[in-house]
Amino acid sequence: MTMNQWNEGDVVVGGLPLHFYRTGGTDKPTLLLAHGFSDNGLCWSRVAREMEAKFDLIMVDARNxxxxxxxxxxxxxxxDDLAAVISGLTTAPTFALGHSMGAGTVAGLAARHPALVSKIALEDPPWAENPGIENDATAEKRRxxxxxxxxxxxxxxxxxILAMGKKQHPDWSDDEFPAWVQSNRQVGSDALAGMKYRDWRDNAAKIQCDTLVIYGDEDLGGMLKEPVVERLIQGNDCFSAQHIPGAGHNIRREQFELYMKAVQGFFS
Known part of the structure; x- marks a missing residue:
């Protein structure tokens, strides 16, 4: 199925439209895909093309x-937005996969709405070794x-923008850039306004479904460090981990084949 044959639409939550793209067919297991900050749902396109033969894939544009x-x-x-998308489009429980901000969102989904997901995978969630709620001054500096x-x-x-992206990410496939260029133009100014880094331990402790944490190399830009991975596995029996060597924060974009092997094996 080509991208121009994919379905798209909106789920309206409290008057707010949440846009989604869908492919694969509703007769298959549903896999919800949550992107990272400044990306959009179509930044999952390469993964979706690889998995649409076996899964009903829903790629959501996050608020802003x-x-x-x-x-x-x-x-x-x-x-809660992801919970509304699941309730509006499919029959729970579903699978879910998130990257970076989206990984944190998927973890929050599993913690807050455990009946809606049966397996989740988290690609390099931005969880600090010394967790805590971000103070106002630090948050404002990021904003x-x-x-x-x-x-x-x-x-x-x-x-x-394309030239900048290729200079910053020379190891990405050309297939990654069209959606990435578009997504950088689509980020709303409120995207960071109400958000702070939070203590990830609260949600991690509440997760009840099988959870795969996928992480890369810290020296290449990976955000999730080994001590945090060890803490997750020791603190909750639902967690397992897969290290992808040669990748930083954008694991699927930097080591696509190894990433897909891990993801497909987990959700099979």
Whole structure:
């Protein structure tokens, strides 16, 4: 199935449209895909093409991203959004896979709505070795950096954004860049306004389903460190882990074949 044959639409939650793309067919097990910060649902396209023969794939644009609605929200709001998408589009429980911000969102989904998911996989969640709720000053510093990034991107052509992306990520497949370029133009200014890094231990302790944590190499930009992985596995019997060597934070984009082997093996 080609991308122009994929379905797309909106699930409306409290008057806010959440945009989604869907492929694979509803007669198959459902796998919900949650993207990272500044990406959009179509940034999962390469994974979706690889998995659509065996899964009903739903790729969601998070609030303030892609074609979804705008407005200040918390990480719990994003998790509840995914719950609404599942309830609106399919029969629970489903599988779910998230990257970075989306990994944290999927973990929140499993913690807050355990009946809706049966297996989840988390690609390099941004969980710190010394967890805690981010203070206001640190959060505002991140927001200011984000505002400057948005302002710089708004002045760039698509060709310039593409050139920047290829310079920053020379090991990515060309297939990754069309959605990535588009997604950088679609980030709403409220994307960080209501969000702070939170203590991930709260959600991790509440997860009741099989959970695979996929992590890369810290020296290549991976955010999840070995001590955190060990703490997750020791703290909750539901967790298992897969290290992907030669990858940093964008694991599927940097070591696609190894990543797909891990993901497909887990959800099979």
């Amino acid at each position: 991203h892609g074609q979804s609605g705008r407005g200040i929200c918390s990480s719990d709001d994003l998790a 200011e950096g984000f505002r400057k990034f948005l302002a710089s991107v708004s002045d760039m052509s698509d060709e310039a």
